[in-house]
Amino acid sequence: MESINERVSSLIKATGLSTNAFAKKLGKPQSSVAVIADGRSKPGFELLELICSTYPDVSRDWLLMGEGEMYRKDNPANPAEGDYLKEHIVNLEESFRRLSERFDSELLAKNQQIAGLQRTVDALVGKSEGVTLSPLSPEEIEFHSRYNQYNNLVLGNQSWLASQNYQLPAIPRK
Secondary structure (H helix, E strand, O other): OOOHHHHHHHHHHHHOOOHHHHHHHHOOOHHHHHHHHOOOOOOOHHHHHHHHHHOOOEOHHHHHHOOOOOEOOOOOOOOOOHHHHHHHHHHHHHHHHHHHHHHHHHHHHHHHHHHHHHHHHHHHHOOOOOOOOOOOOHHHHHHHHHHHHHHHHHHHOHHHHHHOOOOOOOOOOO
């Protein structure tokens, strides 16, 4: 009679997966499955339940007590038969189709949202058709800076100018 460790090891081989891939499918670290498959540790109830829920076609009687066959006879999705893979592929294709439809609808909604935001930005900026906004050159920045300084000095601080007895230089005439 096989030990429970040997049955787990046999199941891993029957799935065609590596110990690492089998562990990942269960959501467990590779090391925790490897020590069981190697016979260095006994599997806990939680791991056995996880195996049974992940592989519903595996006979619980076989896994827990070594009685009967590895796969349940009443389950038509026996991996030994080609129908299991065909059914799995059909399920994957259906899942992919639903995800694709969801992605397309979400993408359309986001594109409409972006277009609405662009219209809002254009309205706030006052952008006209065919007008592009480009950054100022260093010379233009210098001009605007000096212009703003002049306006602040002359228009904004007239009382300061008066207190300083500031006189604009005379423009020579020809």
